[in-house]
Amino acid sequence: MAAEQQRGIRVTQAELLCKDACGYYGNPAWQGFCSKCWRERTRKEEAVRQETGPHNDAGSPLTFSKFEEKKNMEKGRKVNTMRRLFWGGPSPPKRPESSEGQAATLKAYQSIEPGDFTSFLKLLRNPSSQRLQSRCTAFLNTMEAYHGLPVQKQSDLVQDFYQNIAVHFSSLSEVQVSQMMEHIEKLIMTRLHKWVFCHDSCDDEVKDLALQRRIRSLNWVTPHMLRVPFPDERAEVVSDPFLPAITAIIEMDAKRAPQDKLTCICKCSQNVFQALSTSNSEPANADDFLSGLIYVVLKANPPRLHSNMQYVIRFGLPHSLMAGESGYYFTNLCCAVAFIEKLDGPALNLSPEEFEGYMQGRRAPSKRGSERQNMARETQDQLEDLKGRQEKVDQGMNALKEQLQHWVQSVQAQIDEADDVKDQSVLLLEGKESNNNTCLTETEC
Amino acid sequence: MAAGGGAGNKTYSFKVVLLGEGCVGKTSLVLRYCENKFNDKHITTLQASFLTKKLNITGKRVNLAIWDTAGQERFHALGPIYYRDSNGAILVYDITDEDSFQKVKNWVKELRKMLGNEICLCIVGNKVDLEKERHDGMMETAQAEERAKGNGASQSTSSRRGVQIVDDEPQAATAAGGCCSSA
Numbered sequence: 001m002a003a004e005q006q007r008g009i010r011v012t013q014a015e016l017l018c019k020d021a022c023g024y025y026g027n028p029a030w031q032g033f034c035s036k037c038w039r040e041r042t043r044k045e046e047a048v049r050q051e052t053g054p055h056n057d058a059g060s061p062l063t064f065s066k067f068e069e070k071k072n073m074e075k076g077r078k079v080n081t082m083r084r085l086f087w088g089g090p091s092p093p094k095r096p097e098s099s100e101g102q103a104a105t106l107k108a109y110q111s112i113e114p115g116d117f118t119s120f121l122k123l124l125r126n127p128s129s130q131r132l133q134s135r136c137t138a139f140l141n142t143m144e145a146y147h148g149l150p151v152q153k154q155s156d157l158v159q160d161f162y163q164n165i166a167v168h169f170s171s172l173s174e175v176q177v178s179q180m181m182e183h184i185e186k187l188i189m190t191r192l193h194k195w196v197f198c199h200d201s202c203d204d205e206v207k208d209l210a211l212q213r214r215i216r217s218l219n220w221v222t223p224h225m226l227r228v229p230f231p232d233e234r235a236e237v238v239s240d241p242f243l244p245a246i247t248a249i250i251e252m253d254a255k256r257a258p259q260d261k262l263t264c265i266c267k268c269s270q271n272v273f274q275a276l277s278t279s280n281s282e283p284a285n286a287d288d289f290l291s292g293l294i295y296v297v298l299k300a301n302p303p304r305l306h307s308n309m310q311y312v313i314r315f316g317l318p319h320s321l322m323a324g325e326s327g328y329y330f331t332n333l334c335c336a337v338a339f340i341e342k343l344d345g346p347a348l349n350l351s352p353e354e355f356e357g358y359m360q361g362r363r364a365p366s367k368r369g370s371e372r373q374n375m376a377r378e379t380q381d382q383l384e385d386l387k388g389r390q391e392k393v394d395q396g397m398n399a400l401k402e403q404l405q406h407w408v409q410s411v412q413a414q415i416d417e418a419d420d421v422k423d424q425s426v427l428l429l430e431g432k433e434s435n436n437n438t439c440l441t442e443t444e445c
Numbered sequence: 446m447a448a449g450g451g452a453g454n455k456t457y458s459f460k461v462v463l464l465g466e467g468c469v470g471k472t473s474l475v476l477r478y479c480e481n482k483f484n485d486k487h488i489t490t491l492q493a494s495f496l497t498k499k500l501n502i503t504g505k506r507v508n509l510a511i512w513d514t515a516g517q518e519r520f521h522a523l524g525p526i527y528y529r530d531s532n533g534a535i536l537v538y539d540i541t542d543e544d545s546f547q548k549v550k551n552w553v554k555e556l557r558k559m560l561g562n563e564i565c566l567c568i569v570g571n572k573v574d575l576e577k578e579r580h581d582g583m584m585e586t587a588q589a590e591e592r593a594k595g596n597g598a599s600q601s602t603s604s605r606r607g608v609q610i611v612d613d614e615p616q617a618a619t620a621a622g623g624c625c626s627s628a
Binding site: 174227273276283284285286287289290291322323324325327328329331334335338339342346347 | 455456458460463467471472476492493494495510512513514515516517519520522523526527529530
């Protein structure tokens with residue numbers, strides 16, 4: 001009987017385990033699988049369903065957008081041929097019925113918050129902005145078809161497109177036009193990035209490598225040599241104040257649209273000003289800023305810097321490059337790169353011999369300061385680590401205390417309960433006994 | 446684009462570069478002009494290298510973007526990158542420092558050679574409050590020089606006293622615009 005019982009238990013245990021035999025317990029709610037296997041199965045099933053029926057399922061964004069793209073491409077082509085047939089010129093005629101819808105769309109465009117690219121895309125999907133969308137799609141298709149053209153030609157095409165499309169928004173105010181153009185730029189260039197960035201027809205890649213090597217060979221340059229206002233060595237140095245700026249400029253390569261790259265440069269520059277303000281109470285002037293930026297570029301050695309800058313020059317919106325704050329920062333970055341390329345001894349207050357010595361690695365800059373900084377940083381990290389661990393221990397202690405209290409309480413409760421039961425059973429027993437006694441006495445009687 | 450063009454209620458925007466040797470007071474000058482402050486604890490801006498100023502000249506809205514440039518000798522070769530596409534240049538020298546005036550003369554030559562008459566120049570002798578340290582005959586030379594070149598304006602200023610900070614406005618045919626003296 002004991003053996004049978006054991007077998008029974010064993011059977012149920014096997015049933016409890018996951019059906020995929022992964023060793024975990026299954027759950028009837030997941031059809032006998034464990035949570036992990038169940039999730040994997042459902043995901044697979046979903047993928048199969050999406051592949052088989054892409055047209056029914058509008059929720060799958062990738063396939064659907066492709067489908068719509070094709071549709072628009074066709075439409076754009078159709079419109080173009082119609083236009084050519086009827087009007088012979090590239091200038092689109094204004095149809096009275098569409099102008100009303102267009103006005104409504106323009107109004108909707110006006111309400112977009114600056115920088116809100118998602119709502120711009122949503123509006124672009126509206127039927128009323130069909131023309132704008134088909135123009136963009138048609139242009140993108142042309143550009144993709146001609147991606148073998150020299151990059152300068154492509155740049156001209158894109159810049160022409162910007163000018164033509166700006167007419168579309170001519171009824172808006174200047175600020176709004178530039179906002180819309182930023183959206184258009186982002187839309188176009190995000191798609192074109194892979195075709196035109198670091199193009200085969202130019203020697204961007206070679207220049208990138210040359211610049212990278214040049215920066216690497218200048219790794220010995222200290223902020224002191226560049227005359228960057230740097231926090232005093234004696235002062236408590238936590239970390240390089242220029243670190244946020246360095247991170248920002250490295251991030252630039254990851255962005256696709258020229259304006260996003262410019263935003264990274266702006267962020268970097270603002271961080272440079274922030275860092276300068278820690279060692280100088282007066283507002284930073286251009287000399288301080290430029291030397292700070294040069295230091296940041298040398299430290300960061302941003303990936304594909306030359307390509308990135310050329311890309312912004314070729315495909316960025318002219319108004320954001322020539323005027324405005326972003327234009328100023330971009331110009332300063334150009335200056336920094338030009339300075340680095342032509343850097344020589346006198347510019348660093350070194351004699352030509354000293355400069356050569358550093359370049360060939362015969363001299364090493366005094367590492368003392370940086371070593372001390374590193375040590376300080378390490379100690380700081382260790383302290384942080386210790387602090388975290390201490391907190392964890394404290395938390396664990398509190399939890400344990402609570403658990404102990406709970407346990408004591410539960411034990412107490414159990415004892416109380418047991419006592420009660422005991423009392424009751426004693427009473428019962430006593431009662432039974434007395435009953436028996438009475439019975440006995442009764443029978444005796 | 447930057448040149449403004451067009452008519453009506455359009456806002457004109459111009460790029461103006463500040464050129465001059467280090468320590469002639471470019472930064473103080475631009476801070477005084479844009480914020481009317483001099484070496485003050487109340488200066489809230491983190492930086493004085495890119496500043497904008499909105500103006501209204503005979504009913505036309507004008508946005509000036511003032512670019513400070515690095516003036517130290519080691520950065521001299523970078524000048525062309527800075528002044529490319531600019532509509533105006535303010536050339537600043539220190540009236541107590543003859544070298545800085547020589548630099549300005551060189552700048553004038555270079556700008557006229559590179560940009561021709563496209564650019565509007567304004568020569569500024571800064572630090573007139575240090576008049577007694579002025580080198581004799583310098584101002585006269587400046588004016589003579591500039592008249593010969595034409596299309597320029599010469600001013601003497603003091604950022605400390607806030608004397609005659611003059612703005613340079615290319616599109617408004619007259620070279621010089623309004624004054625904003627405070628002191």
